[in-house]
Amino acid sequence: MVSCENLIIMARWDCEGQQPETSFKVKISSIYMGVLHEVITKDNEYDLSHVVWKSKEICLSFLYVTVTALHGGNESTEIKSKSFSFNTQETVYANCLLEFPPATLVVNESRAVVTFPNPFLFYKEINQVYKESDFQLIFSVNFGENVDRDALCIKTEPTCTAEGMFPKGEENCVTLRGLLVDENRIDSIQMNQTQKICSPEIQDEGFILLIALLFVFGVILSVAIIAICKVRAWTTKSPPLPKPLDFKKNLSYKDNFDGEISAVSIYKSPEKVIDEDVCRVPLQHKESKDPSSVSGNNLIDGNSSVSSTKTETLSMSLEDYNDDDEEEEYRSPYESREPVLCQDMGDGDIVITYTGT
Numbered sequence: 001m002v003s004c005e006n007l008i009i010m011a012r013w014d015c016e017g018q019q020p021e022t023s024f025k026v027k028i029s030s031i032y033m034g035v036l037h038e039v040i041t042k043d044n045e046y047d048l049s050h051v052v053w054k055s056k057e058i059c060l061s062f063l064y065v066t067v068t069a070l071h072g073g074n075e076s077t078e079i080k081s082k083s084f085s086f087n088t089q090e091t092v093y094a095n096c097l098l099e100f101p102p103a104t105l106v107v108n109e110s111r112a113v114v115t116f117p118n119p120f121l122f123y124k125e126i127n128q129v130y131k132e133s134d135f136q137l138i139f140s141v142n143f144g145e146n147v148d149r150d151a152l153c154i155k156t157e158p159t160c161t162a163e164g165m166f167p168k169g170e171e172n173c174v175t176l177r178g179l180l181v182d183e184n185r186i187d188s189i190q191m192n193q194t195q196k197i198c199s200p201e202i203q204d205e206g207f208i209l210l211i212a213l214l215f216v217f218g219v220i221l222s223v224a225i226i227a228i229c230k231v232r233a234w235t236t237k238s239p240p241l242p243k244p245l246d247f248k249k250n251l252s253y254k255d256n257f258d259g260e261i262s263a264v265s266i267y268k269s270p271e272k273v274i275d276e277d278v279c280r281v282p283l284q285h286k287e288s289k290d291p292s293s294v295s296g297n298n299l300i301d302g303n304s305s306v307s308s309t310k311t312e313t314l315s316m317s318l319e320d321y322n323d324d325d326e327e328e329e330y331r332s333p334y335e336s337r338e339p340v341l342c343q344d345m346g347d348g349d350i351v352i353t354y355t356g357t
Contacts, residue, residue, distance in 0.1 A: 001081040002048075002065055004096030007125050009048040011065045011081065018044075018069075025068040025075075028052075030061040040070070052086075053125040056133060060087040060187050086189045088179070097192040098123070100139075100176050107172045107199040114141050114162045114174055114197070120155045126180070130155065139178030139191065144170035173198040 002011050011026060026046045027038045036058060037051040052059050064083045069076035082093035101123075103116035119137060120126055137153040143164045153160035166172055178191040 001067075001079075002084050002094065004084065004086075004094065006097075006099045007049060007053065007123060009052050009084075009096065010045055011048055011067070012045040013067050013079065014044065015069055019071065021071060023070045025070060027066045028063060029066065030058065030063055032061055033057070036063075049125075053129055056129045059085075059129060059189075060090070061085060062090050062092055088188050088190045089186065095190060097190050098126075098180070099192050100178070100194050103176060103194065103197050105172070105174055105197050105199045107166070111163050112143065112166055112172065112174070112199075114164075114176070115159055116176075118153055118155070118157050118160050119180065119191070121158060130180075134183045135180055136183075137178055137180055137191075139176055142175045142177075143167070171198070 001013055002009065011028075013024070015022065015024070023040055023042050024044075025038065025040050027035050028048050028051050029035045036054075037048075039046065048065070052063070062083055062085055065081040066078045067081075068078045084094040084096060085092045086096045086098075088095060098119065101117040101119060103114055106113045106115075120130060120135065135155055137160060139151055139153065139160065139162070141149045141151065141162045141164060143149065144167045147164070147167055147170075149162055149164040151160070151162040164174075173196040175194050175196060176191075177193040180189040180191065181187070
């Protein structure tokens with residue numbers, strides 16, 4: 001029910017049938033001084049540290065705790081804890097122990113030195129309780145089997161120190177144990193024995209060994225992963241290639257031009273003459289501005305030059321001329337180009353090929 005962890009003293013309890021309205025009355029008492037503190041709480045635990053470390057007499061006294069459940073004006077039977085004390089001279093169920101402050105060990109060829117902060121200064125609770133008392137720390141350092149060194153540290157010393165030597169074959173590690181005692185050595189508080197405290201060299205060697213083991217483990221793990229990946233690569237079948245697209249339609253280009261074809265006028269340069277041997281093209285000469293007077297089926301003579309003669313549209317009908325004689329006639333982009341050769345397009349259709357852009 002009561003636990004001691006260094007300077008922390010906690011009281012804990014369980015309650016069957018506990019309800020949200022249930023509260024608990026907690027009392028800490030001494031067989032010499034009666035009730036020291038009383039409090040009501042809804043929690044199932046209570047920190048007693050501030051009561052125990054209120055004075056030297058309390059922390060060295062024979063202590064116990066009682067808890068009573070309260071609900072709707074009713075009280076349960078008072079439950080009493082087992083006894084506890086920091087005083088090693090008291091016959092109690094639980095002796096509470098103090099922990100040593102952090103200690104260091106320095107080892108050289110001639111000696112080993114152990115140092116740690118003075119508990120009277122390191123713990124403010126101890127300093128407050130024993131401020132007016134002439135307490136001191138008696139501690140023992142174990143350097144190996146049957147090799148102990150006793151030392152004394154008074155309250156005013158900032159650091160406690162002990163020296164010794166390690167026997168041959170012993171590792172460079174020590175353990176500490178001790179007592180806080182008064183000037184008459186009647187009352188005392190026991191210090192908990194420490195775990196092994198080793199020199200930094202030993203700790204460095206252990207750290208290096210740990211790093212080496214981790215490195216070896218990492219290499220082995222990497223090799224195993226690579227091996228597993230390769231085995232999977234050998235045993236895993238490759239996925240089949242995708243099937244080609246099934247195109248049964250004709251992919252040839254189809255011209256769906258539905259636009260209206262309009263008449264185009266083609267003009268021949270007066271300075272250029274098409275040779276008779278190149279081709280013979282039926283021409284329609286414009287005799288007059290009247291479209292009804294167009295003549296047909298005249299051939300181009302290779303030895304004659306046609307001066308300012310306009311060649312009318314081939315195989316096309318003329319559309320809606322303007323009745324105004326003075327209006328300028330429409331000129332196509334081909335008017336400023338010259339024919340190069342004639343090509344037979346089949347079925348007797350011959351076209352004149354032009355150059356230029």
